[in-house]
Amino acid sequence: MNEIAEYIIAALLLVGGFFTLVGAIGLARLPDFFTRLHGPTKATTVGVGAIMLASVLYFSVSHDGIGISEILITVFLFMTAPVSANILAKAAMHIGVKSMDDTRGKPWEQ
Amino acid sequence: MLDRLNFPQPWLSLLLFAIWQFLSDGISGASVVLGLFLAWLIPQITQGFWPERPGFIHPWRMPVYLARVLMDIIVASVSVARLILSPRAPSPMFVCYPLELEHPLAISILASTISLTPGTVSADVSDDNKTLLIHALDAQSEQEVIDAIKTRYEKPLLEMFK
Amino acid sequence: MSLPLVVLLPFLGALAAPLFAQGGRTAIAIAASVPALIALAALYPHWQTLADGGVVLHSYPWLPQLGLSFSFRLDGLSLLFALLILLIGLLIILYARYYLKPQENVGKFYALLLCFKGSMLGIVLSSNLLLMMIFWELTSLTSFLLISFWTHKQDARRGARMALAVTGGGGLALLAGILIIGNIVGSFELDAVLAAGDQIKAHSLYPVALTLVLLGAFTKSAQFPFHFWLPHAMQAPTPVSAYLHSATMVKAGIFLMARLYPALAGTEQWFYMVSFTGMATLLIGAYVAMFKHDLKGLLAHSTVSHLGLITLLFGMGTQLAAVAAVFHVINHAIFKASLFMAAGIIDHETGTRDMRRINGLWRYMPHTATLAMVAASSMAGVPLLNGFLSKEMFFAESLQLNLPGIWAWLPPLVATLAGIFAVAYSARFIHDVFFNGKPVDLPIYPPHEPPRYMKIPVEILVFACIMVGVFPALSVGPLLYAAASATLGGEVPEYHLAILHGFNLPLFMSFAAFFGGLLMYSQRQRFFDFHARFREIDEKAVFEATVSRIASLATRFTGHIENGSLQRYAGLLVISVLAVAIAPLMNLGVFVGESGLSPVDWPTLIGIGILILCALATAALHRERFYALVLLSVVGLMVALGFARFSAPDLAMTQLSVEVVTIVLLMLALFYMPSWTPIESSTTRRLRDIAIALAAGAGMTVVTLAMLTQPFASISEFFLANSKPGGGGTNVVNVILVDFRGFDTLGEITVLAIAALGIYAMLKETALTPPPGDGLGHRWTRDAYPLMLRQIARPMLPLALMVSAYIFLRGHNLPGGGFIAGLITAVALILQYIASGMIWTQDRVPFRYHNMVGLGLLFATIAGVGSYAFGYPFLTSTFDYISWPIVGKFEVASALVFDLGVYLTVIGATLLALVSIGRLSPHSAIKSKKEGA
Amino acid sequence: MITIALYITLAMVMIAALLNVYRLIRGPDSPDRVLALDTLYINAIALIILLGITLGTRLYLESALLIAVMGFVGTVAMAKYLKRGSVIE
Amino acid sequence: MELAFALAIGALTASGVYLLLRARTFPVVVGLTLLSYGVNLFLFSSGRLVSGGQPIIGSTAAYSDPLPQALVLTAIVIGFAMTAFVVVLALRNLADNDDDHVDGRQSGTDSKLDSAEEVTGK
Amino acid sequence: MNHWLTAPILIPLFGGMLQVFMGYAPISLRRTLALTTTVLLLAASIVLLVMADDGSYRAYAFGNWQPPFGIVLVLDRLAALMLVMTSVLALFCHLYSIGGADEGNRQFHALFLFQLLGLNIAFLTGDLFNLFVAFEVLLIASYGLLMHGGGTTRTVPGLHYVVLNLIGSAIFLISVGMIYSVTGTLNMADLADKMADVSDENIHIVKAGGMMLLVVFGLKAAILPLCFWLPRAYAKATAPVAALFAVMTKVGIYAILRVYSLVFGDQAGELSGLGMDWLFPLALITLAMGVIGALGSESLKTLVAWQVIISVGTLLAAMSLGSVEGTSAALFYLLNTTWVVGGLFLVADLISRQRGTAADKIVTAPRMRNRTFLSVLFLIGAVAAAGLPPLSGFFAKLLILQSVTPGPQMAWLWSVILIGGFFSLIAYSRAGSIVFWRNVEGHIEDPGKLSGTVSVAAGALVALSIVIVALAGPISRYTDATAAQLHDSNAYIGILQTPMVGEDE
């Protein structure tokens, strides 16, 4: 296998793993629901995207031709993550989940 | 019967055809025939579900917009990562964003973009589709957030959708 | 042929009788007489054979496996009984013609009477013990229906049920006894059994068999302590009492003892059981008869007593005693039937049977009175009447019993005492009814003589009493001889039938009884006073109370065990599994088998850890239901990952899709349910459940571990080898599903289809009130269909269809297939419902889910049936590689049609189910749209 | 090279999964749990991809696609349940 | 690995059984689902645990046993149908009896001991 | 290849599918087609019975795959007997249902036919996992049928029935997994063949699996302590459904008979006769429990439902003797009890329709209409069920009593059966005399008229007890031959050698 490709794949994997972890840390660590919403929506999505890219590259380089399914998955994730976030936020506002004390502005009544 | 042999949503059909070629591991006679068939059949079944055509006027601007968003996503991720890993507590804020876009699809795209880009998540769209509620993770002021979104995303979208 | 005819004719008559009911009582009575007349004619030709000591046998095979044959036997004994049954039966038919009222259901009465007669004839004529058993139980059944003929009378119903319980129950014992005898002898044919007497008596099971047979005989013949049913059976119409409860059915037990006499009698056990039972019955019946104010009650207890007398005679075990017993059977039948008929006439004409009210009837019905007095005298044992003769023989035999020491006095003493009582109650019957002053408010006053023809049967019987009494040898001599000979198995002792045998001890006993009885009757008030000190037991009430008590105990017991608690039933099920599995698992010995453990990899371990944690958390935190669902989702996800991790991509995909649909389903349901499960079980209970659960979990762990670490070979080598060449696909799992084991899959989609139909049907008329808000006090939002969701959901559908097509088509060769494709399509459609609502989506779905389900099944089945055309079995798949211009080379497999069926069924069924639930929601006011119309 | 990267990535993703489970169990509110579940689903996609790379096979990619689809629908359904009660109406 | 796997099946079974023994329909349904997860994993593993041996001809050197996989697939689908039915039946029960008990008692007639302990939500 | 073997599967399958499509067709058309299907099924079953009576095994390999690899149907005398028994019962139940009980649910006939589909698969299949699938088909259809007819009373018993059977299904799968994990096969003949070779380490797994399977079958058969779901469920079901359910417990019995005479048959070495020593005492206790339940019943349908449990106990007791005679007697009894109990459910329903609000409760009520006719039907049914002469129940019991050889087993069996019979007699006479004879003043408001079809259906089913007596000779010859065939497991194993289409024969 192409050595450069190997480096790129390894890097992508590590980046992906990093962002995935960061998203999870954010989910675990941030103080209220709305702040926690940010981590997974962005970081995790990007992380998985990177891992996906690594996979595309890996299989293109190694043997199997171009992997389009991964792209499809990534696109799908990017399309749906905001919707999930949106509807979860709506649910949280409906339930009246507490936002952290120094949050400016107010969630809407649902 | 013959009058059903049309493509009610040509763009969709084209998209489906393209996806099929990707899915079937390379273009071949069989994949083209099957792809054509599916590109015809599926819109026939689903056309009822998607009656309003998106009001695209400048669809070619889409790739540019998407590229920008992609870049922003990466930037956003890094900034969120930094915030998450730093010991400093974030200073979040709810922002009410006045929408200029009217088409629901356009609003959705904007809201999605906002969610994927730095520091913001769209939490809700008002019932009258005039206002967007945004949760900003770490923002200085409401206006700053509104301005950034307005110039960076809503403008291009306004140009694309009318 | 004539013997089976004799038995079967009455049954045919019973079927025909109701047809004659239209013609009135006379017509039906005549019709009902026909079988008996034919039977008598049919029996007549055999008389000579019997007189010569021969036996007539008619035998036809029926069920050789059982040892049951359709065989009949006519000998002296059966002839005697058959004649009693037929002749008295004829008289009863005539009598009943006048006894029954026109508005009564005479058709039913005669039909039942004929059935009874047939059964009775069956008992006495059967040459096969099992066949006899059938008729035996039939007499119990028909007598049950006859006793309860007046179903509106509570006493009749109760009396009937008591009779059925006692005689039917005894019948079961008899059955057991007969089966044992048959087992010992190796045949149920009477000839064989009678010839095997010594063998039977020597067998270790003889005591059991004898006891069981005697139980049958004693219950039927109302022997102490089973005698109580008989007096209560007197609630029957009088013809029934006269026929069943004096002349015939109660004699069936006696008949049985006579019939099996050569096979069973002659042992000590026989002697003690039979004679002491007889003695007790004799005495008790006679004693109680004295105190009955009810005319029929008196007669019933007298019958009990006489049956005891006959039993005692059989029990004595001497040949002469047996002759006397047979003789008394005849005599008792004659005088008791006439007495019952007389009692019936009195009842009929006065409207009551209470002797305290019936007095001085001599003035109103001298004719009837004369007849009754003669018959009663016979019952008392007055010389020149038939009763006297057999009683004399009885007294004589009682003196012959060689009991040790002082006990030798017992039989003659009991006999005399019973004689005294018999004279006393006979005197009462005569004096208290026909004399003793004037009647006391009779319901029918003044009484008259009954219709002429109603008296004829009585006259005939009374005439017989006198004839036998005066000319015994002439009148019954040959018949008695034949019967006695048949009973004793050929050897008949010397005996003389004469009016008097000279002045001997038996005659003295008769005199003692006669005068003692008269004395007793004259002092009756003292005895009545004495008797009144004892509380009278109403056996019927006791029986009724016992049955009710048993029933309510049973209800309570059942209710206690079958308490309607699923928890208990489920617990029992789990415990049963643990109980049966624990022993083999204990024997496993080593937990880890030969192949040992494979190395650990940490990510998998973490995954399994998450799985275990969330599974346990689901159980521990289940009370917050939504939370439990979230945890359950994690478990489902982890299971799917596990499938992927251990080389099952198809399973992973199926699991994932099914899990999401299941969760959606559960949420649909949860909407209407409480959000919280309250704690309702006690701590002990929960601890117990935890123990059961842990035991089950531990068991599964042990089994899994043992299983996973054993080396293994399976038939799957064949699948791997033949998947491509034989099934045309490289995805072996899919080829198994659509080809090797396609029939399973057909069954499975059928299940899916049926479930959906069932759900649809079940919810059609269900109405649920949705809660106004969640359990935490929030009202539901107004925004049902959020904008972003709607916008994203719509393009998702064509994309999902595309992916479905992809997954479907590649399924034969790569992970995928009809199921998974179907579930993807289904989930995409579900997303439309979630995002845009029922009405919106339903309007746009271009097909009905019902039809889709049907169509899917149809495709799959047709794909299977298609192979018939080529001479191959159902579901034989075929595939070929075809080359077309432009398209190029591609594979066509018939299994794809099958898989298409699967695909369609999965979509149709899933959505039919979910939409049916969704339709419950108040917003979906489209009940009549598409699905409902 | 790739193998090491794979292991490290796998470790990070597994830790992420554990953190998600922590949030899921910790709550405190239902939306937190659903969010954690959603994230767990996305982690699972990563895991499947990594598994595919490890085994050198693309046969598991469709499973990943399915997780993406099912995770989304599941999250949407749960969120809708939380705010609206009836998921399909 | 086998031990962990076996423990997972044990945990699923135990949790499932415990929930099956609860008095309301909902936990019972959840318990059934958990139990069926455990059972499916068990049936699956009756072909033993193999890594990277997906039974796709040509994809690997050593295949895992495909038959249990096919059986489990069937079992999953059947289990889904059954779960759907029982969920609906639970709804029907709720509609008919205003109550989601499974132990045959009517709401409001709970025994004293039990109602004393009853806790109603938050 | 003899396609007749698929007839009992394809006929109800196509019939059922047709019903699915025709949900909105006029009810008369749906009824006609449904009944035609059932009649065809009966005809096909009779053909199979005639075929099976030559004593050979016929195997039908789905997909033309050689057993043990593909799924096979196996026709032998037992299977044919079960098929005929079921289709006869089904025909009359179906006839009864078109008297009006099928209204209110457009899918009734589909469910009914699918139920038959599942039953027939169960009787014919030669594959353990396919047996599971067959169970699921018949169960899911039975769930639907159980809930048929509206009203609220059947929901809770229905729920219990469903949940318990779902647990049962789980246990079934675990057992299959355990047995497969050792033997690596699912075909019953192949399993039977491999039983003797199970290694010592593995034998305990097979034992545990086999015993758990017995629990599953015991649950279907409603053996104590797994029978408590039954009375309420059956008593609450719509009459033709309850009557059809008379055969449901028999599927469990059939499965026990099939699996334990074949897989754990004489050839199975240490595993032969697995679990049979548990079965005998349990069967007797079940019988006793059934009798107690019958005695304590407060409605006719409950009484009949407990009769189902009595039957199960009796059947299993005879079967667990392990002798050819015992099995034959059990089969004879099976035929009798299935039809009679089915008929009694229908009769109880007819009675209940004539008694207004008293329905089938064993209480006094105003005099019902058509009392004579109904009481005769009840009498016939009760006599046959309680095992009194001259109807079939007596002969069946006699066969069972005779099938046991002297010893403690005989003492137990006889005592329980005879004493049980005595108390059944009391239960039936009590119920009958209260329901038919104990009337109070007043009249029942507008009792439904007895229509011809329902009367014929109910009457015919109980009257079969007379037919059985008339044909007792041939029937018991057949059951003897069936039992003998069943006890020769090696002959069954021979189906593994069935040539496939295209192979040289």
Ligand code: NA
């Ligand atoms: Na008087």
Ligand code: NA
């Ligand atoms: Na709720």
